[in-house]
Structure formats: structure tokens, C-alpha cells
Amino acid sequence: MLARDPFPVAVFEVDRLTLDYPSPAGTVRAVDDVSFRAGEGERLVLLGPSGCGKSSILKAVAGFLKPASGTIRVRGREVKGPGPDRIVVFQEFDQLLPWKTVRQNVEFPLHMASPLAKTEIRDRTEATLKKVGLERVLDSYPHTLSGGMKQRAAIARALVTDADVLLMDEPFAALDALTRSQLQGELLDLAEELGFTLLFVTHSIEEAILIGTKLHLLSPHPGRTITSLDTSGFARSDVGSPRLESLSREVHDLLFSPKARKGIPEHV
Amino acid sequence: MSDLSLVGTPAKSQVLDRLRDFARNSALLRKVLVLALLALIWEFSARFSAKPILFPTFTATMAALWEALTTENLLTASWTSLTVLLKGYVMAIAAAFAIVSLAVVSRFVRELLQTLISMFNPLPAIALLPLAMLWFGLGERSLLVVLVHAVLWPFALATLSGFESVPETQRLVGRNYGLNGPGYVWRILIPAALPSILYGMKIAWAFAWRTLIAAELVFGVSSSTGGLGWFIFRNRNELFTDKVFAGLAMVIIIGLVVEGVVFRLIENVTVRRWGMQR
Numbered sequence: 045m046l047a048r049d050p051f052p053v054a055v056f057e058v059d060r061l062t063l064d065y066p067s068p069a070g071t072v073r074a075v076d077d078v079s080f081r082a083g084e085g086e087r088l089v090l091l092g093p094s095g096c097g098k099s100s101i102l103k104a105v106a107g108f109l110k111p112a113s114g115t116i117r118v119r120g121r122e123v124k125g126p127g128p129d130r131i132v133v134f135q136e137f138d139q140l141l142p143w144k145t146v147r148q149n150v151e152f153p154l155h156m157a158s159p160l161a162k163t164e165i166r167d168r169t170e171a172t173l174k175k176v177g178l179e180r181v182l183d184s185y186p187h188t189l190s191g192g193m194k195q196r197a198a199i200a201r202a203l204v205t206d207a208d209v210l211l212m213d214e215p216f217a218a219l220d221a222l223t224r225s226q227l228q229g230e231l232l233d234l235a236e237e238l239g240f241t242l243l244f245v246t247h248s249i250e251e252a253i254l255i256g257t258k259l260h261l262l263s264p265h266p267g268r269t270i271t272s273l274d275t276s277g278f279a280r281s282d283v284g285s286p287r288l289e290s291l292s293r294e295v296h297d298l299l300f301s302p303k304a305r306k307g308i309p310e311h312v
Numbered sequence: 313m314s315d316l317s318l319v320g321t322p323a324k325s326q327v328l329d330r331l332r333d334f335a336r337n338s339a340l341l342r343k344v345l346v347l348a349l350l351a352l353i354w355e356f357s358a359r360f361s362a363k364p365i366l367f368p369t370f371t372a373t374m375a376a377l378w379e380a381l382t383t384e385n386l387l388t389a390s391w392t393s394l395t396v397l398l399k400g401y402v403m404a405i406a407a408a409f410a411i412v413s414l415a416v417v418s419r420f421v422r423e424l425l426q427t428l429i430s431m432f433n434p435l436p437a438i439a440l441l442p443l444a445m446l447w448f449g450l451g452e453r454s455l456l457v458v459l460v461h462a463v464l465w466p467f468a469l470a471t472l473s474g475f476e477s478v479p480e481t482q483r484l485v486g487r488n489y490g491l492n493g494p495g496y497v498w499r500i501l502i503p504a505a506l507p508s509i510l511y512g513m514k515i516a517w518a519f520a521w522r523t524l525i526a527a528e529l530v531f532g533v534s535s536s537t538g539g540l541g542w543f544i545f546r547n548r549n550e551l552f553t554d555k556v557f558a559g560l561a562m563v564i565i566i567g568l569v570v571e572g573v574v575f576r577l578i579e580n581v582t583v584r585r586w587g588m589q590r
Binding site: 132 | 479481482484485487488489490491500503504506582585586587588
């Protein structure tokens with residue numbers, strides 16, 4: 045028999061990932077030797093200033109970017125390209141296809157991903173849209189929706205597929221502050237209810253602590269690991285509490301200390 | 313004061329208001345007004361110049377149009393032109409879609425297409441007619457060659473630039489679902505680029521008309537029945553200027569109908585409905 049993995053089975057696992065970008069002046073290293081893993085139901089947040097390559101890492105996990113070296117595994121299979129087992133929620137509002145209604149947008153990945161019966165696709169779509177509170181705009185076109193509703197629909201589109209891991213690239217960054225905190229709360233409720241595994245990218249420290257059960261801090265140019273933190277003990281009720289404030293400050297210092305700026309790797 | 317007068321005639325003012333709203337908001341009404349104004353200017357300037365053999369009036373042209381429609385088979389001639397036009401148009405659009413779709417996948421094909429477009433797009437289709445006649449003789453095939461040339465390049469250019477300006481996020485969404493090749497073009501690129509594609513189709517439609525009428529003028533009879541261009545040419549030879557104008561009016565009317573009804577309808581159920589174009 046094969047030896048068992050000493051850790052619980054990882055849903056996704058990024059091992060010594062290095063990403064390069066071609067540029068007119070030669071290749072530029074965007075991400076250097078970054079490793080992390082997340083188990084079932086964990087929410088891992090990549091946090092760092094712009095230029096730390098956090099979005100590039102997410103794009104690599106989605107399969108849009110090929111690693112220069114290192115491996116990415118989702119449920120043990122190496123990522124070779126994009127696929128509907130890893131649905132991405134982007135920051136941009138135009139991620140909903142404007143020629144499809146909200147319902148058709150959410151059904152689209154189901155049609156692509158699995159040979160489900162029409163009635164089942166319909167039922168699952170309606171149930172998921174109800175979960176994100178969009179049951180009243182099922183047959184509206186995206187251009188008639190507000191920014192918050194568009195992001196809700198995009199989240200529904202990711203949830204409906206039962207994907208192995210949901211990838212979210214600053215999904216709330218383009219929203220106003222009120223809608224943002226509302227959607228953060230709704231995402232947490234959904235995570236509690238459904239227990240999905242999430243890879244979330246943000247540059248907001250508070251959002252990272254709230255959403256994540258694990259933080260992975262990155263330094264810029266190129267992106268290197270500063271440290272990993274466990275934040276599973278924080279809930280929405282901690283907003284404004286001294287405990288969260290002090291952790292925020294600690295994370296802030298870690299991100300912006302001279303050592304982090306120089307990008308010296310320090311694995312924890 | 314004004315309140316008092318309003319109280320006196322509520323029903324009447326309401327009707328007037330509704331009429332005014334309708335007049336302001338109805339695109340059809342605006343269009344009809346513009347056309348009526350142009351016809352009026354035409355009528356007066358023709359009467360003022362008073363040379364009916366060179367510049368017939370609007371009313372004389374309409375009378376000639378009616379006569380041509382009822383007694384001289386103008387409708388058949390228009391239909392002859394239209395069928396040739398549609399054949400060439402559809403062939404060229406299909407070919408353009410095929411090449412542009414390949415250009416999306418292969419960088420080499422894209423380079424090839426871009427070079428071909430910059431070579432052939434400035435070349436007037438009518439300039440190819442002598443060569444086409446040499447190769448394919450006097451007949452529909454020559455007409456189709458110049459038509460395809462007239463439609464293919466401008467439409468391919470519009471479609472290619474439409475594909476290239478599809479938002480990055482929508483491309484990634486398509487790839488995220490595992491779409492590639494023809495499925496990706498069909499399900500993501502074509503709908504996302506539809507505003508540009510429709511624009512290209514409109515431009516190409518106008519180019520096709522110009523080319524066909526010009527070719528028929530040069531070439532006379534394309535089959536046993538002549539087309540619209542031939543109708544115009546024949547009547548010019550006999551100095552029936554009002555009928556020449558009637559033929560030109562027919563070209564314009566068909567253009568207006570296709571632009572204002574066919575393309576408008578397609579836009580209303582697609583890009584306007586989806587909020588991709590206002």
C-alpha cells in the first residue's frame with residue numbers, strides 16, 4: 045500500500061511556484077518560489093500590495109498562466125489549463141456575458157461542465173440564485189443590474205458548478221463600501237452553509253482577515269512569501285474589536301516592514 | 313393663471329401633451345419628417361432650376377417611379393439585382409467569418425489576413441471588373457467576384473477588430489469554462505463582438521450596393537433580364553431623366569428599408585436589448 049499523506053488531503057496545493065512575464069526588456073519574475081495549500085472548506089487569502097503577483101498566482105491556479113517552475117495541484121491532479129472545476133470570480137463587472145440573462149449566465153458553466161438533465165440545471169440555477177438573493181432578476185440582462193447584483197450573479201455562477209475550489213480575484217474591490225461589507229457578510233454566510241474551498245485575492249487587510257481562515261502574505265517585486273497566518277478564529281462579530289485591530293496592525297507591519305519590502309523570504 | 317386655464321380644458325391639454333411626447337420620442341416620426349423635408353427641398357430646387365430634362369422634380373420622379381413599377385418591370389429588375397447582391401453578400405460574409413475565426417487561433421493567419429486587408433480593401437471593386445470579365449465572361453459569376461471582393465475586406469476588418477476588442481474578462485470567462493477553438497469563437501467572441509460585426513455588415517451592405525449598380529452600368533445585361541443598374545443606364549441613353557431618378561430612388565428606398573427595418577430589427581433583438589449598444 046502507498047504511504048498516506050501525513051496532512052489531511054489538500055484540495056489545492058501550490059508547490060514552489062515561480063511565474064515569469066515576458067516583457068520588452070526580457071522576462072520579468074512576477075512570483076518567486078511561493079508555496080501554500082488548503083484543505084476542504086478552508087479559505088486561503090493571498091494578501092499583499094500591488095505588484096506582489098497575487099492575481100498572477102490566482103490566474104496560474106485557474107490555468108490561464110503556465111508556471112515557469114513549480115507545480116499546482118487541485119485534488120491531486122496537476123493543473124494543465126483552465127477548466128470548469130475551478131470557476132473564477134473576477135473583479136470586473138463585465139465578467140457576466142451581456143448577451144445572456146442572469147439565469148443563462150449561471151447555467152452556462154453547468155452546460156459546459158457536466159451532462160446534467162435540463163430540469164436539474166434549471167433547478168440548481170434557481171436554487172443558487174435564490175441563495176445569493178437574485179430570485180427577482182432571474183431573466184434580466186446584466187446591464188440592468190447594479191454592481192453588487194452583478195458580483196452576486198458571478199458568485200452564483202461559481203457556486204452552481206460544485207467546483208473543487210472557487211477562485212476570487214478581488215471580487216468586491218470595485219464596489220462601494222456599504223455594498224462591499226454586505227457582500228463580504230453574505231459570502232461568509234454562504235461559506236458557512238456550503239463549506240466550499242476558496243482561494244481569495246485581496247489587498248485589503250481587514251477583508252483578508254474577515255474572509256480567510258488562512259492568510260498568506262506576499263511581498264512585491266517579485267512576489268515572495270512573507271509569512272502565513274491562521275485567522276480561522278475571527279468572525280464578523282469581531283469587526284471593530286481590539287483583537288482584530290491589533291492583528292490588522294500586525295499584518296500591516298509585516299507587509300510594510302523594511303524587511304518585507306526587500307522581499308527576503310521567510311517561511312513559517 | 314395658467315392653472316386656471318388648464319382646469320378649463322384638462323382633456324384637451326392631456327391629448328396635446330401625449331401627442332407632443334409621441335412627436336418627441338418617436339424615431340419613426342423623426343425619420344419621416346427628415347425625409348419629407350429633403351423631398352421638399354428637392355421639389356423646390358428642381359422647380360426653381362426649371363430644367364426637367366436634367367433635374368426632374370420630386371413629384372415627377374415619383375410619378376416615373378410608379379410608372380416604372382407598374383409597367384416597366386422595375387420591381388423585377390430590382391429583384392434581379394437583389395438576388396445577385398444577396399448571393400455575393402452571403403458568400404463573402406461566410407468566407408470572412410471562416411478566415412477571421414482562423415485568424416483568432418493562428419498568428420500566421422492573422423498576419424496574412426491583415427496584409428490581405430491592407431492590400432485589397434483600398435482597391436475599388438469595380439476596378440476588378442475588367443479582369444473578372446476576362447476570367448469569367450459576361451455573367452453572374454463576374455458580378456459575384458466583384459461583389460465578394462467589395463464585401464469581404466471591409467467586413468473582415470470590422471469583425472477582426474471586433475474580436476480583438478472583446479474584453480479580457482469575457483475571454484477569460486470563456487476559457488475558464490474550458491471553451492476553445494470553434495466553441496470559443498461561437499459562444500464568446502461572436503456575441504461579444506456583435507456590435508462591430510453588425511456595423512461591418514452595414515458597411516459591407518452599402519459597399520455591395522455601390523459595386524453592383526456600378527458593375528451593372530458597365531456591363532449591361534447580366535442575364536436575360538437586366539438589373540437596376542441596367543434600368544438606369546438604358547433610360548439615361550434615351551434621356552428619360554425622370555426614370556433615371558426613379559431608378560436611383562429605388563436604390564435609395566431599398567437601402568433605407570434594409571438599414572431602417574432589417575438591421576434595426578436585428579439590433580433591437582440583440583445588441584440594444586443586451587445594453588451593448590444604445
